[in-house]
């Protein structure tokens with residue numbers, strides 16, 4: 134009965150990771166969400182040359198959008 138125990142352990146270790154796989158978010162997926170921010174906030178970030186950070190509300194992954202990427206929305 135040692136082998137099943139080992140297999141189960143492996144499954145547990147892997148099981149804590151896939152939440153992000155399940156979410157399937159990416160920078161491309163979150164990019165359109167920049168539209169939901171106010172235009173003046175987008176302009177401000179571009180002017181200040183500061184990236185905007187978006188956090189996926191499902192898995193908590195953080196994505197930084199650089200000013201030149203934000204400028205593409207304006």
Ligand SMILES: [Zn+2]
Nearest residue numbers: 156158189192
């Ligand atoms: Zn996510």
